[in-house]
Amino acid sequence: MPALTKPLSATQPQYEKLFYIDNIRIILTILVILHHTFITYGASGGWYYKEPTTHLGALIPMTVFVSVNQSFFMGFFFLLAAFFTYSSYHRKGTRQFVMDRLVRLGIPLVFYSFVFSPFLSFLMYRVAKGNLISYPQYLSGYDGWIDFGVLWFVAALLLFTLIYVCYRKFLRTWTQRHLPVPGTKAIVLTAVLMGLISFIFRIIFPVGWVLKPLGFQLGHFTQYIFLFTIGLLAAKNNWLEQLSYRTGKQMLGIAIMLLLFFPVFYLIRTKLHMPIEWYSGGFNGLSLLYSVWEQSIGMATITAFLAIGKQHWNASSLVLSFLSRRAFAVYIFHPLALIALSMAFRSWNADPAMKLLVVAPLGVLGSFMLGFLILALPGVKRII
Numbered sequence: 001m002p003a004l005t006k007p008l009s010a011t012q013p014q015y016e017k018l019f020y021i022d023n024i025r026i027i028l029t030i031l032v033i034l035h036h037t038f039i040t041y042g043a044s045g046g047w048y049y050k051e052p053t054t055h056l057g058a059l060i061p062m063t064v065f066v067s068v069n070q071s072f073f074m075g076f077f078f079l080l081a082a083f084f085t086y087s088s089y090h091r092k093g094t095r096q097f098v099m100d101r102l103v104r105l106g107i108p109l110v111f112y113s114f115v116f117s118p119f120l121s122f123l124m125y126r127v128a129k130g131n132l133i134s135y136p137q138y139l140s141g142y143d144g145w146i147d148f149g150v151l152w153f154v155a156a157l158l159l160f161t162l163i164y165v166c167y168r169k170f171l172r173t174w175t176q177r178h179l180p181v182p183g184t185k186a187i188v189l190t191a192v193l194m195g196l197i198s199f200i201f202r203i204i205f206p207v208g209w210v211l212k213p214l215g216f217q218l219g220h221f222t223q224y225i226f227l228f229t230i231g232l233l234a235a236k237n238n239w240l241e242q243l244s245y246r247t248g249k250q251m252l253g254i255a256i257m258l259l260l261f262f263p264v265f266y267l268i269r270t271k272l273h274m275p276i277e278w279y280s281g282g283f284n285g286l287s288l289l290y291s292v293w294e295q296s297i298g299m300a301t302i303t304a305f306l307a308i309g310k311q312h313w314n315a316s317s318l319v320l321s322f323l324s325r326r327a328f329a330v331y332i333f334h335p336l337a338l339i340a341l342s343m344a345f346r347s348w349n350a351d352p353a354m355k356l357l358v359v360a361p362l363g364v365l366g367s368f369m370l371g372f373l374i375l376a377l378p379g380v381k382r383i384i
Helices: 019-040 056-070 073-092 094-128 135-140 149-171 184-204 218-237 245-259 262-271 285-312 318-325 327-344 352-375
Strands: none
Touching (some): 019 285, 019 318, 019 327, 073 094, 073 218, 073 285, 094 135, 094 149, 149 218, 149 327, 184 218, 184 245, 184 285, 245 285, 318 327, 327 352
């Protein structure tokens, strides 16, 4: 995302060899759009508008998609953001870096909370619920002014970044000792540790519990904190350059193996008559198993993306550069595109699973078109 990691231009020197990072960010941004589209039409999770299908044949693959996606996509954003935070802080110095972060992260947060979120809420109130009321009338009774919506990620990133700055500035100097790039065994052990800590944390803060008004689902924050820290270490120790293709292929194999674990979850829950809520947290074996599985498949997927991407996707083009530059705008404004499309197809007499097949690709296309229009506005490029 442009406000989080500086996009690479196709005209920049080839020695940087980081085009694959931009390409991965495009994929992650598309996954964000698809994730929320799947939730709209039946997958578990919170969203502005929901029209869930009741067909089990559709709900199962939808659940698999959002579960696997949740295991890595937002944590991956934190890792990449931290990777570029390290070099940006060293290049700009404390004062300039903090001012830059406040502009590029703080202004979108204020805009979303005080302008965009009330407008989206009005659309749902007026169109989805059929309440005939003007926008000024709606705002006169509106009281949800602190609502970051999908920008909870930006709020958390700003918090993590400021903590990092305070650590570097006031607590201690960054150690000069370099750490070797982790291999497959170290990555797997780290994932298991993340899973165990996530399990403990979810006893108190199960998945779905939201820290209001910030919108933080603390049940996922073990991964986010770990991956932000790993991103800083990766930048300091040049891990991405050293990460081997062999490790990436091994982790891809592990991810595929763990993906096939879904029938086991189903059998355990049904044969032992465990409540489905136990997946989300609590002091029980299903939560422990799911937490370790989630972090393991997440770390395996992230590692595979980085290593295989460096090998095969490390090139840019005018189209890829265009999409990458607009990724952050797409992330911010994609709820409007999805809500508009959902409303447009609401009267279509078809099962929501069928609507998903239409709205998902249109949602991706519409979100990037909207991102293009937003960045064409005067002054916007200075911020996002």
